[in-house]
Amino acid sequence: MAKTKTAKRGALKSPSFLFLQVKTNVSSKLYNYSMLRYNILILLICLMAETKAQHPPLFEGLVSDTTRITMNNLGLNLVRYTYRAPKVRFLVIHDDEDTGVKAALEYIRFSGGTLIDCQYGGIRNFKINNQGESFQTDPNSIYTKAGIPIGIQKYGPVDDDVVKQLERTAKTILKLYNPEQLGYIFTLHNNTDGDFGISSYLKGYELEAAADSVHINFSMDPDDLIFVTDAKLFSGFKKENVNVVLQSAKAPDDGSLSIYAMYNKIPYINVEVQHGHFDENLRLIEIAIKVLFQAYPLLKQKAAE
Template identity: 50%
Template sequence: MILYQTKYYSTLYISDMFKIVLSLILISASLLVKAQHPPVFDAMTSDSSFIKVSDLDISLVKYSYKPNGVKFLVVHDNEDTGVKAGFDYIRWYGGELIDSQYGGVRDYTFTYMDDPYRIDPNAIYTETGVKTRLKKDAYSSNEVEKLILNAGKQIVDFYNPKATGYFLTLHNNADGGFGISSYLPGYDLSSTADSVFINFEMDGDDLLYVTEPRLFTSLKKANVNVILQSKFAENDGSLSVYAMINHIPYINVEVQHGHLEENLRLIEIAVATLKEHGLIKKDYLPVQKDTLGKATTQ
């Protein structure tokens, strides 16, 4: 009888320990997933919109602090330097940032009717782009294209460029893999660019990308790496192509992963350019810290 009870309690103990360990693993995994996104600071609010593409769940989280007409959009879930820089800007000046969250990876990856699919979330804003860039099996369902186009529409609607007046996106790249030189004659993306201005004192991976000549001219005067998209650029489904087709001013701040200070500097220049051309209607005084370290306005 004693042996039976001992065995019973040992089994129960092991079972309980297994549950505890499993719970700790799940909690740790959850924290790791959330850790890629910057912590929300005091007084910042958030609201979300949810998108479902077959078995893929996408959360669009809009972080807000002192909304002032400045609004950022991040479409890739593995480009967190841009998110952190956007948060730094909002902390000091106010604004909004929409962050796409779907597992900390670059591409949308999902299955539909047991068939695998993959697409870059910066290729889902035009029908032509989805048809040419969706990676799928030869006999896959066309219903998937409708799901993806609808996801792109939901992202655009949540950002609401008609009310905002522009697109201001944040992207990050890897060291040496992509940069301002990619748009020069003879290189992969040369046909995408109408004009290119290079500041050779800057890292070639840090740049701005625009769709309107007036924005290009202002950023060139600011002496930063900048590319003007060609009106003959291939319809690749990207947000910049969507913006050009729909006559919406577009600026992308593209910075190498880890270049946080430069990312913030280029964000400030991009916002100043939008204000210069009257595209940001509202204004808000920058947030300062008083002697106690509390946020104040001047």
């Protein structure tokens, strides 16, 4: 018993043990502090990486700037690429559709122009958390007041706060793209083989209500097409003998950018091709610019100024 007590008292009073204990505590604190600094550094690097463009500049002289939008947990970067005089302005609104981005950058490399690319993690839908619940919608369903709740409702319940955030996001995108100043909207979309194509707009098919007229070139891949809201543009593309759809004036309001364009009487072009059809994407872009400026010569004159 005495040895046990002596051993305890000796352990408590031992200077070497106290020094070791203090040293250990200090080392532990230093380690925790170092780990804290390390974790903060990693977090900052991740945040910086998140704000970087997913499609970095591919050629000398291409410049970019980013407008950041935050919708609760979702960060959206509107990355604007510009090269030389901005003769044409493209818009990509789905972040999982990169063939259009690459084709637009290739066009810009030789002819000049601007591309606004919506980047939010390489996925199709906006996914927003609000008050413990998760909501999602297609980014191409946020451009009309009536269409926003319809778009959300496809995936679940509607939340008023999420609706307001999506309204603000649409306004920011439109302000940056500025279709009123341009006089047109030129979007780029990609689709999956067999899931969607020119036949989707024929009578008896899913999107027949959205179409007024359809012209088909049967030598083209049915997944590659152009969608317009303007009869003059439709006529021009028909003469070029490419797959083209003219939106119906009675098309249901799904919140899409083409509906917004129709309501605001802005000529709208969507070049839509299958993922990976880069050459066809570029060819249709070139045809679309030709048809746009032929139908509206003043737009070509404005672009040259």
